[in-house]
Amino acid sequence: MESGERSRAIFIAATGSFVLASISAAGRVVSRFVVVKRHGWDDYTFILAWILAFGLTFAVNFGTYKGLGLHNDNILPAWTAPLLAAEYVAIVLFTPALVVTKISILLLYLDIAKHQTFFRIATYAILSVVVVGGVTISFLTAFHCSPVQAAYNADIKNFKCISIQKTLLASAPINIGTDLAMLVLPIPLLTTLSLPLLRKTILILSFISGVIFVAAVDVARIYYLQLATIGSNAPDRSRLSTSLDFPFNAGLALLWSAIEVDVAIFGASIPTLGPLLKRLIPMNGPEPQAGPNGSYSLGELSRRPSLTTDSGSKRPFVSISTSLPREQESQANAIEFSVTQSTETGTQKSWVCSNPRLGEPSSFFGFINMHPTKCVADMRGSESVKYCAIINTCMFLNGFTYTMLFSINGNIPIINNRTQAIGISSASYGGAGIFSPFLGYVILHRFGFKTTILTSLAICCAGTLMFWPSGALGSYPAFVISNVVVGISLTCLEIAADTFNALCGPPEYAEIRVLLGAGTEAIGGVLSMILAKYAISINADDTRSLISLQWAFFAIALFTVVLGLAFHYYPLPEATSQDLQRRQDLLWTDPSKKYLRKFPVIFAPLALATMSSFFAAGALTSLRSFIGSVLSSISTSSKTAPMVTISDFQLILTVIYSVGTFFFALLCFFIPPRYILLWAHACGIVFAVLITRVQFSSVRSVQVLTLVLSIFQGPIPNLNFAIAFRGLGQWTKLAGCILVGVTSLGASVWPWVMLAVANSHSARYAFYIVTALFGAGISLPIYLILERATHHRPPGWRAVVKLFQRL
Structure with missing residues (x-):
């Protein structure tokens, strides 16, 4: 683009x-x-x-007459002071203009739902975040320079x-x-x-x-602001227009800032234009009646005396478009947006599960008929x-998401050593x-699976x-x-998902369902690693x-x-503690049995x-964290090259983990899970010892053994989860x-133990920790095999036989 354009x-x-906004x-x-x-x-x-918004637009437009959008070489010396002032005013006015517009929208939300407690609490929460x-x-932004005048006065040295x-980039979230x-x-x-x-x-x-x-x-503004940051390469303590070509690079960012505020004003106007449009374009139409689920149309709600006014309120109506009959126009030119008292108190809701907080209404959306749900423990077929x-x-x-985190944690510019890399991943897991x-x-416990999932997704979005x-x-x-917040959200999500999978269906197949869920999780990890490696191509030295x-x-x-x-509108089966207590006999373990005649066998x-699970998860994470160092040392000592690079090998490990999880799920149809769990621990011990003790002539042999080890190692925590239920x-x-x-x-915890042993001896010697972790975890399958009270489980292959008989 030529100078001035x-x-x-x-x-x-x-x-x-x-x-347009005006x-x-x-x-x-x-x-x-x-x-x-x-x-x-x-x-x-x-x-x-x-x-x-007028002040912001005026500052941007004034800046264009003083060099905003031009290269530094085309800016006259006399323009420097007014350009600095215009940039400063535009940047300072952007946030207040946008915040006040959002406050206006949120105040409208509060007015349209005076009887919706949860809605108002959520609105107040968002309003607090916006204001603070x-x-x-x-x-x-106003006081980013000391003294403050230095932001717009070039004479201050x-x-x-x-x-x-x-x-501004930090405020984007x-x-x-x-x-x-x-x-x-x-x-x-x-x-x-x-x-x-x-109409809806x-x-x-x-x-x-x-x-x-x-x-x-806002996305466009952030994009151009990032381009301005890359293009200017300005030191952190520089003024705006004295940065390298900042007026040219930041011109579009300031433009999009003004457009964002204007669009916000336009969006805040849309819901309130109905009465004016009705006055300009009169329309007649039938008035909607109350729906079968007890909710009322907007026109019906505007005539209900119990909901139209609040004591002391100066504005009983909210101005939004509607198509009321002409004779009601003098009474309600707007829509009274609230719900009936019966809906608010839940009198129209019916549940199947014993806790009314965990049910679903029979209808939520106009074209989606949602029937009451059953308890999750009763789901079959x-x-x-x-x-x-x-x-x-x-x-x-x-x-x-988890794999994306760990794929980039070791490559971001601020990670300088292994200790920091382990620290950031351990913070995520530890939190x-x-x-x-x-x-x-x-x-x-209090609200059920759906609320847990929605809360976890909300925290994940924020993280x-x-x-x-x-x-x-x-x-x-x-x-x-950031890692801690995302880790908390994803772990809460996994708690809800694993518990749901373990309960939703015939109890004899709980291990299969949990393993299938873990395999799906691993597929997400594989796709994430491929995206991080080939699409994003993270480079610590590249800002882009x-x-x-x-x-x-x-x-x-x-x-x-x-x-x-999607989860909000889809009805999920729920189960209260009372429901699960009544169905404890369905989980194929007699709760009345005692271990050593004292402790309940369950x-x-x-x-x-x-x-x-504590040991198995430590072994899995330690393997992923230190296998690269082991391969590097063996490659150096044997003077052989690995089959693939370390990053590609980590990707293959994730693929093998996914395959192993699905393979173990298939085995659970024919072999009792306790024997599979014993086999997995035994193989883990054997292969971990081989990696530690055998003197390999080629690093490729170690890579093959590690891949085989990952097959048996991955499904152990998920089998533990399903069996213990x-x-x-x-x-x-x-x-x-x-x-x-x-x-x-x-x-x-365990990667830190591995790091201490690796620093005092070697990474390969630290694999004795992995062997010990498998040895400590094998106590569960041994107990399950020796304790006969835990054997009450029909074989899974009977379901396969029944399926073929039906065919």
């Missing part, structure tokens, strides 16, 4: 977007103050947002400035996260309205379209397969092992977005915190690869949002499985949380 383009685009803002003001004659704090904050984050970022580019939250929040409430599909769709789009546009523009397949999508996400059992049990400030600031502690990584995690965050919406396998009754959910949490703790 970018400046003109910025001026035209900024002015055009502000004009037209929509004028329409909202006329609709609320003239047509409806009802207004409140959301309208006042909206007007303030428009004033701030906005105030913090506003002060950081002794100054210190923090990087404004990094500050707050903007995107609140955008996604505001996008998702009204959808469940709007879909409960009993309206024709077309239009109503939903009127609320979420503006937020979608804002999020899309095709129902079991269907629900387990749905839950395994969470396992796929779990494997994909998950400590906090996830408590959080997971509270949610799973993946936290990688933006971590990457922008290049902070090791920030990466550690880190940016690609940030966008990969942004895609994961979006996927969690979509998956969360708790002995749980204790041994907890210990075995038998006969626990009301303790089933607690046991699931303990088993998964202890597994994460094992993966966190």
